């Protein structure tokens with residue numbers, strides 16, 4: 001079932017975002033394909049986080065995160081943040097987001113500095129919900145798209 005599940009769901013195209021934050025040991029982040037808007041009034045955004053994520057617990061502790069929406073051509077960056085462990089921010093350029101201090105990456109399409117509102121456990125993932133405190137369009141052009149196991153855009 002799980003192979004079939006993965007295969008069929010790999011045909012659902014997604015954008016790619018890097019969820020980044022400042023943990024006790026410094027910046028942390030992970031790539032997600034599930035970042036989306038949830039509600040307009042009040043404004044809420046969210047993503048689904050694997051409960052085995054190693055980067056999310058320290059970000060959660062900080063109470064906020066920045067969703068960095070990747071642009072076409074940032075597939076390598078996405079793959080970098082889709083790996084576990086290591087200092088993912090070594091040698092990376094980033095600026096602190098204005099409200100949470102979470103990392104804002106370079107060359108993205110948009111970023112949203114968010115306050116963590118709540119987290120709801122759903123199977124082996126949780127739905128992470130945030131309130132965007134600052135929303136910025138940071139670039140033009142096409143998005144990075146993940147489809148059938150490949151980056152496109």
Ligand SMILES: Cc1cc2nc3c(=O)[nH]c(=O)nc-3n(C[C@H](O)[C@H](O)[C@H](O)COP(=O)(O)O)c2cc1C
Nearest residue numbers: 030031032033034049050053054055082083084146
């Ligand atoms: C295109 C793409 C989309 C992904 N989407 C998600 C996602 O929505 N939620 C999630 O928890 N992990 C997602 N992942 C997997 C994480 O990036 C991966 O498990 C990563 O190793 C987590 O790192 P961490 O252990 O440092 O948190 C995705 C990976 C890729 C390549």
